[in-house]
Amino acid sequence: MQAINTYLPFLSAAVSYIFAAAVLRRFFYGYRPYSLVWGIGLIFYALGTSMEALNGLLGWNDGIFRLWYFSGAMMTAAWLGQGTVYLLARRTVAHVLMAFLVLVSLAAALLILNADLDPARLEGEQLSGQAIVAPILGGMKTPLPRLITPITNIYGTVALVGGAIYSAWIFWRKRVLPNRVIGNILIAVGALSPAWGGTLARLGQPAYLYGSELLGAILMFAGFVRATTPAEEPTPATQPAKRPA
Numbered sequence: 001m002q003a004i005n006t007y008l009p010f011l012s013a014a015v016s017y018i019f020a021a022a023v024l025r026r027f028f029y030g031y032r033p034y035s036l037v038w039g040i041g042l043i044f045y046a047l048g049t050s051m052e053a054l055n056g057l058l059g060w061n062d063g064i065f066r067l068w069y070f071s072g073a074m075m076t077a078a079w080l081g082q083g084t085v086y087l088l089a090r091r092t093v094a095h096v097l098m099a100f101l102v103l104v105s106l107a108a109a110l111l112i113l114n115a116d117l118d119p120a121r122l123e124g125e126q127l128s129g130q131a132i133v134a135p136i137l138g139g140m141k142t143p144l145p146r147l148i149t150p151i152t153n154i155y156g157t158v159a160l161v162g163g164a165i166y167s168a169w170i171f172w173r174k175r176v177l178p179n180r181v182i183g184n185i186l187i188a189v190g191a192l193s194p195a196w197g198g199t200l201a202r203l204g205q206p207a208y209l210y211g212s213e214l215l216g217a218i219l220m221f222a223g224f225v226r227a228t229t230p231a232e233e234p235t236p237a238t239q240p241a242k243r244p245a
Contacts, residue, residue, distance in 0.1 A: 006056040008210040008211055009053035009056060009210055009213070009214075010053045012045075012217050013053055016045045016046035017043075019045075020045075022221075022224070023038050023039045023042060024036070033086045034086035034087040037086055037098070038080060041080035041081075041156075043071075044072065044075045045072070045076045047072065048068055048071045048072020048073070049213055055068070060119040066112050069127075073129060074145070074149050074152055075152065077153045077156030077157050077160065078153070081155055081156030081159030082101050082159065084159050084160050084164070086098075088163050088167070108148055111148075118133045126210075132146060157191060157195055160191045161192055165185075165188050168180070168181045168184035168188070180226075180227045182227075183223040186220070187220050187223035189223075190215070190219025190220035191216065191220060192216075193213070197209040197210075197216075
């Protein structure tokens with residue numbers, strides 16, 4: 001299992017970078033705010049898994065750990081969820097939540113940059129927030145990063161998964177765009193996959209984390225492709241014949 005986990009983050013990173021490029025392409029062609037925010041979230045996802053891959057190759061490194069914790073552990077879910085907020089919520093609400101997220105992101109970056117780290121607290125070779133001993137803020141030691149992380153993850157996961165399920169239900173209820181029903185279901189399941197893996201890791205089963213991250217990236221990408229691919233209209237040859245009046 002350990003040998004497999006050495007390579008899984010490389011695959012997750014590759015899928016995530018391609019996914020991010022596809023989403024950002026839609027922003028640059030259509031200037032959709034939600035595509036930009038989703039793209040940023042996917043870049044965080046790709047950076048997090050890239051740092052996991054480098055950690056597997058090089059071993060412990062302070063810079064790798066700090067970038068992994070900030071991008072992968074703290075920011076990915078929040079920014080992906082914020083993209084869904086921009087898609088479904090009123091623009092004013094989305095702007096206000098975006099402002100809070102930017103402030104939290106800047107504060108989190110400052111805390112991680114100034115954190116005291118202890119690699120001896122890690123179990124095995126996988127990265128974990130346990131390595132954060134006590135970040136320093138204004139000369140005082142504080143556990144803020146470990147407190148902020150569950151908040152950003154819960155916010156992002158609820159927004160992303162809840163938004164995908166809500167969208168799938170709306171399209172299903174109206175009996176329109178079945179491709180978006182399927183796509184949103186795949187996105188919801190994919191978004192939950194890393195959350196399940198992270199929960200198992202915290203319960204002492206870290207071997208499942210990297211596999212869940214890869215599965216999540218693949219399912220979300222598949223859901224994005226399915227949801228954004230226009231449904232084929234029936235051709236005249238396949239349309240049902242009209243009954244005579």
